[in-house]
Amino acid sequence: MLAALSNVFQIPELRQKIVFTLIMFLVFRAGTHIPVPGVDAAVIEELFTSGNLFGLLDLFAGGALSKFSIFAMSITPYINASIIMQLLTVVVPTFERWSKEGQEGRKKLTQITRYGTVVLGFMQALGMALGLKHAIINPGIGSILLIALTLTAGTTFLMWLGEQITEKGIGNGISLIIFAGIVSRLPDGIYVIYQYFEAGTVGLFKLLLFLTIAIAMIVLVIAIQQGQRRIPVQYAKRVVGRKMYGGHSTHIPLKVNQAGVIPIIFASSVLMFPVTIAQFIDVEWVKTVAGWFAWGTPLQTTLYALLILFFTYFYTAVTFNVSDMAENMKKHGGFIPGLRPGKPTADYLDRVMTRITLAGSLFLALIAILPNFVVWATDIQGVYFGGTALLIVVGVALDTMKQIESLVLMRHYQGFMK
Numbered sequence: 001m002l003a004a005l006s007n008v009f010q011i012p013e014l015r016q017k018i019v020f021t022l023i024m025f026l027v028f029r030a031g032t033h034i035p036v037p038g039v040d041a042a043v044i045e046e047l048f049t050s051g052n053l054f055g056l057l058d059l060f061a062g063g064a065l066s067k068f069s070i071f072a073m074s075i076t077p078y079i080n081a082s083i084i085m086q087l088l089t090v091v092v093p094t095f096e097r098w099s100k101e102g103q104e105g106r107k108k109l110t111q112i113t114r115y116g117t118v119v120l121g122f123m124q125a126l127g128m129a130l131g132l133k134h135a136i137i138n139p140g141i142g143s144i145l146l147i148a149l150t151l152t153a154g155t156t157f158l159m160w161l162g163e164q165i166t167e168k169g170i171g172n173g174i175s176l177i178i179f180a181g182i183v184s185r186l187p188d189g190i191y192v193i194y195q196y197f198e199a200g201t202v203g204l205f206k207l208l209l210f211l212t213i214a215i216a217m218i219v220l221v222i223a224i225q226q227g228q229r230r231i232p233v234q235y236a237k238r239v240v241g242r243k244m245y246g247g248h249s250t251h252i253p254l255k256v257n258q259a260g261v262i263p264i265i266f267a268s269s270v271l272m273f274p275v276t277i278a279q280f281i282d283v284e285w286v287k288t289v290a291g292w293f294a295w296g297t298p299l300q301t302t303l304y305a306l307l308i309l310f311f312t313y314f315y316t317a318v319t320f321n322v323s324d325m326a327e328n329m330k331k332h333g334g335f336i337p338g339l340r341p342g343k344p345t346a347d348y349l350d351r352v353m354t355r356i357t358l359a360g361s362l363f364l365a366l367i368a369i370l371p372n373f374v375v376w377a378t379d380i381q382g383v384y385f386g387g388t389a390l391l392i393v394v395g396v397a398l399d400t401m402k403q404i405e406s407l408v409l410m411r412h413y414q415g416f417m418k
Helices: 002-009 012-031 041-045 053-060 076-091 093-099 103-131 141-168 173-183 186-199 204-226 262-278 284-292 298-319 322-331 343-378 387-411
Strands: 228-235 238-240 243-245 249-255
Touching (some): 002 012, 012 173, 012 387, 076 093, 076 298, 093 103, 173 387, 204 387, 228 343, 262 387, 298 343, 322 343
Antiparallel strands (some): 238 243
């Protein structure tokens, strides 16, 4: 491992990229400790109990939301804008045409995503300022607008920071910012576990059980994230002049977890919304209904798993168009052995995708609800391990490692990963 790291840092270009990325991480972490002016942070911290939407958002923000710093909204508006643009690309003909125009079309879509991020960020910031009005020291229109503009500026800066990491650093900048925010909570989690063990609340057996489950979950996530069904494709030979083209074989890699972490984010947001709203409405029946959706209750766990299954199929169907794939194969003379090009190929791809999506959705549901059973089995509370955070951390780490591997192989025969 030390030899592999030495191999990486011997390449000046890669060393500069890694150092630049680490500096950007320091900027991000420094910004999480700069408070928004005019807000009582003590009042904000009282809202962050388990089972509400603020806790999920604070996880992505790396603790910036509980401190109500300038990065309190993290990069969430950009993620929302990107998901909306991805869905609109399927239904808006202009966006669909741009997505097929190569680099220039992607630039147009990226620019619209940036504008959408600013608009969504300001709307979210304004809603947060109004919803948390009781935490503002001098409530008023001026203070609310100042807070909203400050939060929007923080999100816009993070979006720019992520793009700089993508361009000059290593890996996907936006994903790495989320990754850094989640990983920054790791020392706090380790300290909480140490306090449990020191106080005798958790014994050695349960501590080892927790570590075993954690390692098993990481291995499972890596296996599923890397898992794919390879569909063989044969390209017919064609003669142009005196040259022969085609005739080679390849495959279509269909990922088991095609939807990624999006279904868990959607399902979490839907189920945490009633609990979050109930905190601002002092009505008895509203709080009773919200109690049914509290994190870890049987109703919440069941609905959570079912919503993940639904959103996995929905998001995969929207973003993965088997008809276009079959049509593109037909245009380039490609076919699946034993199947005719066109509709039979599309139907076959749809059947395969439906089966492997079932496996992917069950995996996502298992990873999402497993933390509830981990708490029950180990009695370790206050340490969030699993679900969205684990998928993001493992996925981003794998993608970054692959990019480092490709850059190392350009300069050496021996790569970073063996």
